[in-house]
Amino acid sequence: LPQRLATLAASAREEARQSRQQLQAQRQEMAQLREELSRARQDGERWASALQRAQREALEREATRGAEQARQQELFRDMKGRLLELLREKDALWQKTEGIDTPTPSPAPRDAGLCTRCRKDFRLLSRRYNCSRLCQSKVCHACSVDVGKQGRCCLHCYQQRQPQAT
Secondary structure (H helix, E strand, C coil): CHHHHHHHHHHHHHHHHHHHHHHHHHHHHHHHHHHHHHHHHHHHHHHHHHHHHHHHHHHHHHHHHHHHHHHHHHHHHHHHHHHHHHHHHHHHHHHHHCCCCCCCCCCCCCCCCECCCCCCECCCCCCCEECCCCCCCEECCCCEEECHHHCEEEHHHHHHHCHHHC
8 A cells, every 4th residue: 555655646746747847838838928919919009000190191181182172173163264254355356356357468669679568678688579469569588478389478468368377
């Protein structure tokens, strides 16, 4: 019986030693888990703070964009109104000028040595052109327009024939 008690005591001591080792291992594991939990909480707080900051910035950007959009819409409305004003003004001016006839070109002066438009003297470097249209006046290069095969004509005749060119 004493031997049996000794073996039981030895096995109990061995079990106690193993239990202490397991307890110590579990405590170490528990400490590691607490440390990981602490780091996870800190990370969570940092992420929550970053999320709040990002949401705040997004709201600020949205407010700025909304204000800018409202300003652009107001500017667009103002520009539309100004365009309508200008169109009305153009129509009024067109109606005022509708009955006005364009002046007929002046007859060619007796002095064939001067341009009928700018009165520049024709010289060696200043060439004289006869208007190939209505007035047959003598004009310089600056006061005439090339009309292709028909030659050159004065600006006044060109504008009368080509109103869209003005």
